[in-house]
Amino acid sequence: xxxxxxxxxxxxxxxxxxxxxxxxxxxxxxxxxxxxxxxxxxxxxxxxxxxxxxxxxxxxxxxxxxxxxxxxxxxxxxxxxxxxxxxxxxxxxxxxxxxxxxxxxxxxxxxxxxxxxxxxxxxxxxxxxxxxxxxxxxxxxxxxxxxxxxxxxxxxxxxxxxxxxx
Numbered sequence: 001x002x003x004x005x006x007x008x009x010x011x012x013x014x015x016x017x018x019x020x021x022x023x024x025x026x027x028x029x030x031x032x033x034x035x036x037x038x039x040x041x042x043x044x045x046x047x048x049x050x051x052x053x054x055x056x057x058x059x060x061x062x063x064x065x066x067x068x069x070x071x072x073x074x075x076x077x078x079x080x081x082x083x084x085x086x087x088x089x090x091x092x093x094x095x096x097x098x099x100x101x102x103x104x105x106x107x108x109x110x111x112x113x114x115x116x117x118x119x120x121x122x123x124x125x126x127x128x129x130x131x132x133x134x135x136x137x138x139x140x141x142x143x144x145x146x147x148x149x150x151x152x153x154x155x156x157x158x159x160x161x162x163x164x165x166x
Contacts, residue, residue, distance in 0.1 A: 054140050055148040059088075059155060061133040081133055085126040088137065088158050094124060097153035105146045122150045 024031065061084055087093065095110075098120050102108045108121065122141040128134070137154065141147030 050142065052140050052142065053144040053147045054138060055144075055151045056139075057137045057151055057155060059135040059137060059158075061135065081128045081130075081135065085128050085135055087161070088126050088135065088154060089124055093154060093157045093161060094120060096157045097150055098122070100153040100157075101146050101150045104149055105143075108146060122147060124151075124154060 061081060098108070099110050101122075102110045122139050125138045125140075127136040127138075137151060139147050139151040139154070141150060
């Protein structure tokens with residue numbers, strides 16, 4: 001009995017597949033039209049979008065802050081790492097880093113005035129985990145060399161800022 005069930009199931013599947021292929025042969029244009037309407041705008045956007053390049057780095061934060069003056073107080077790991085991530089993305093550090101990139105790559109011009117970090121041609125993102133003290137940095141920019149140089153300069157400026165503030 002099980003062999004006959006398998007035979008009847010295979011026959012039913014074969015019949016269904018023939019119906020599907022028959023319908024596809026009759027209405028092939030509907031399939032092509034749907035593909036064009038869905039994929040066309042995506043292909044147009046991809047063709048028109050300027051290329052972007054990505055550079056990644058990881059920074060390990062050595063230790064939490066401990067204040068000897070305040071008995072029993074030490075900054076929580078989560079807030080310390082979040083503070084350092086915000087510091088890395090601060091306008092002070094990002095603008096200094098961009099000025100270094102402008103020195104190495106003259107086709108980039110430094111922004112005019114204060115608070116122009118939002119107009120930089122690079123996008124910097126900093127991710128962190130609540131379980132460790134590692135920061136994942138990612139810079140996206142219009143060219144591979146300057147993007148990598150920008151990320152390196154951000155890390156360098158961060159370390160200089162930390163040394164100067166101690």
